[in-house]
Amino acid sequence: MKKTDFVVRFAGEGGQGFLTAATGFARANAQAGYHAQTFATFPSQIKGGPTFMQARISTEQMLSRGDALDVLVVFNDDAYEEHKGDVKPDGLIVYDSDKLQVADDARGLGIPFDKLAKSTGNSRAANMVMMGALAGLVGVPQAILEEFVRKRWGNVARYGEDIIPQNIHAMTLGRESAAESGFSLGELAEPNVPDYEQIFLNGNQAISLGAAHAGVNFFAGYPISPATTILLWMEANLVGEGQFAYQVSSEIEAINSLIGASYGGAKAMTSTAGPGLSLMSEGLGLAWMAEIPLVVVDVQRGGPATGLPTKTEQSDLLSAMTPSHGDISVPVIAPGTVEECFYGAVAAVNWAERYQGPVILLSEHALSEREQNIRKPDLDSVKVENRLVYTGDSGYRRYEGGELSAMPIPGNPGNYVANASEHDPLGDTTHLGSRHVEMTNRRFSKLNLLLDGTYESDNTDARIAMMPWGGSKGPSFEAYQKLVAAGMDIAWYYTMYLNPLPPKLLEELKEKDLVLVPELNYLGQLSFLLRAEGVKAESITQYTGLPLGISDVVERVTKRVAGPKQEGITV
C-alpha cells in the first residue's frame, strides 16, 4: 500500500540552511496537489542555537504537525540525540556526513550535503541536495521538485540562468545518494488534487490578509516575537491615501494611538505578544470605557514576563478576557488553524466595529510559524462590517440609553468627549453611582451583539466531550478521530469564539458529564472559565513550549475516561 501521510524533520543549528529546505519541500508538494504543513521552533537569538523545522505531507487535509517522524535529517550530534526518539521504528535518519557519523544506528544514512552542493557549482545548494534525498526516500517524484525549482527561480533576470540547472543537479545528486543507500520508505500515493485555488502562507500572514480585507487602515505596532511579521507586512502593504502603518516607540504608544485613530473614524489594529499585551492593559480599559472599536492581535508565547519568546503556549486567555483592572470582558477570538487566522481576523474587526469596543485576536507561536496551503478565500463572500455612524446635525448625546448608539466622527456634527472617567451621556465626567450602574450595564449589554459565533460539534449524544481551543484543535481532533476509531463514545466541540461563547454551545456543554479541554498552560484556563459557567470541565494541560502530541492526547483522554480524576497537575 502506498503512503498517504508522512512527516520529515530537519534538526540542527539555526543558520544551517535547512529551514528553506523544509519550507521548499512543503511548498513543492503543495504545488503538486498534496496538503503540506510546516512547524518550526528555535531559540531567541539571531543565528544558531538548537533549531528544528518539519514538514508534514498528506493526500488529505490535516490539522496538525503530525506525531512520529518518517525521516529525521540531523546536522549535529546534539540534534541526533535530541530527536532520534521521535522517529518511527521503521523510519530513517539522514545525517550530514560532513559533520557527524551515526555509525551504530541501523536506520542511519549519511549524505555529505555541502560536498555534493559544491560539486554542482553552487555551494549554497545544500538544501536542494536535502530535498532531493528526502524526495527519493519517501517516494516524491522528481518532477514535483523540478517544477518547484522552475517556479521559484523562474525570474532569470533576477536569479540568472545557472541556478535552475544547478539546483536540479543538486536535487538529483541527493536523490541518487538516497537510492544508492538502498533505503526507501516506499511510494507516495497520488495526490487528491484540490479542485479549488490555493494559497500557501503562515498564520501571521493569514491574519494580515484578513485584517486588510476587513478594512484595517491604521496599524501601529512594536517589534515582539512572534508577532513582528504582522507589523512588517502591514508596513509594506498598508500604503497610499488614508492608510497608515508604523513601528511606534512602545506598546503603550501603539494602543493609545489606535484609540485616537479609531476615535477619528479609522479601523485600527495592533499586533503583539504577552509582554506587549500587559503594557496595553490600561489602554484596553480606555477603549472598553469610551467604546472605541479596535483589535489587538496577541500571538501568544510562553510566559509570564519575557518567558519563552520563541516557543508556543496558550496562557494568555484569562489576560485577554480581562486585560484591564475594573469591570471588563473583552471579546476574544482564538483561531486554531492558518485558515481560521484569516477568518478570525475578519471576524475580530467586524466584532469591534459592531459592538464598538476592543477585541482580542488570540493566536499563538505555533500558528504564526506554520506554513500551509489553504483554500484561497473568496473575498466577495466574506462579509465586512462597519460601525454605526452618527449622521444627524445637532444635539446628539453619544452615550445616551442603555444600548449601543451611533458613533460621531470628528469633522462632522456630534461632538462629544471620549472619556476614560465614568461619564454621562455627553461623555462628561460623573461621580454618580447611578450613572456608573447605567453605563456599566450599557457596556456589558453590547456583548449581546456578539452571540453569532459558530462552533463545530460531532457525536453530540456522548456523555463525555472534548473541547480544545486555538492551535490545540489540530492534534486534539486527530486524537479524537483515533479515540472514536478505537470505540470510545466521546463528543467533539470546538469554537474560535471564546468570549462570548456561542450560547447554544454552552448549553450543550452544560449537559455533559465531563468536558475535557486539551490546552497549553498550567492553570487550565479555558476549563476554569467553563467551570465558572457551570460546565463540568477539566483540562488536559501541557506547558513544554511545544504543541500537543496526538498520541499523548489519546493516552491521557483514555486514562481519564477509564479512571477517576488524577490528583495534581501532570505534564
Add this chain to the structure above:
Amino acid sequence: MTEKNPEYDFKWCPGCGDFGVRRALERAIERRIIDTEEPVESNVVVAGIGCSGNMVHLLEGPQPYGVHGLHGRTLPIAMGVKMGRPDLNVVVVAGDGDFLSIGMEHIGPQAQRNLNVCVVVMDNAVYGLTKGQSSPTSELGMVTSSTPYGKAEDGLNALRLYLTLGVSFVASAMSSKINDLADMICQGMDHPGFSIVHVQSPCTEYNDTYEDLKGSKRKGIEPKAWAIEEGHDPADMAAAQEILDKGGVPLGIIYQDEGRAPFEERIRELHGRAKPKTVPVMVDSFTL
C-alpha cells in the same frame, strides 16, 4: 456645574491658572474657525488626567471634539487622531505631571516625527488633583505633601528638554497674559509640525507662584517672568539656548523651525515610493 451640562460638577479652584489657559484656548479655536472657515468639529482637543484634563469638559463657546484619555498618554492618542485624520486640527492639553513625568517617554518620538499637533502644557509644578505632591518641575528642596523634608531631585527645565529633544516649535507663556497666550497657541496650531506652548499656570491651593512670576515691588521680589525682546529670531537655535541660559521664565516664542516636514507629509512622501495594492492582489501574492 457648567451651563452646557448641569450634571458635570468638576470645578477648578478660584484663581487657578487654568481659567486663563481655557480662555486663551477658546479664543485660539474661535480665531481658527474664522481663519480656516472650517467647522469647530474639525478641532480635536486631547487631554490627559489631572486638573488640566478637565479642560475638555469646561471649554465654553464653540465645542470641539474631545478625548479625556489616560494619565500620560495624550501624545500617542493625538498621534492616532492626526495620522488617521490629517485633515483635523489636534490640540493637546496636559499638566506638568501628566506630560513631563508619566508621559515624558512620548515627547522624544513625536519630536523626531515632527507630529503636527499643538501641545499646551499647564505647569504648576505640583500634582494638584491628588492634593499637592511634587512634580518634575517642582524645585530642589521644595516641601510638598510627598516631599515632607524637601524635594531631593533638581527641578526639570522643561523648555531646555523640548529643545534638546528636537521639538520644532517651543514657546513659553503665563496663564494670566491671555492675549499673548492665545497668540502663541494660534501660532503653534499654524506651525507645520510639533509645537509646545509651555504655560506657567499657578495652583493657588498648593503652589501659588503668581507673586514669584510677576514680582512684588512692595515685598522686594524680582519677577521671574520676563518678555523675550522683539528682535529675537526664533529660527536661531543658539539665540534660543541663550534665552534659556538667562534663567527665569522667558515669555514668547523661543524657537521655531519651519523647515522640517511634519509626520503626515513624510509618510505621504515615503508611501509615494510604494505601489498601493488591492486586497485581491495581496491575496494572490501568496499563490502556490
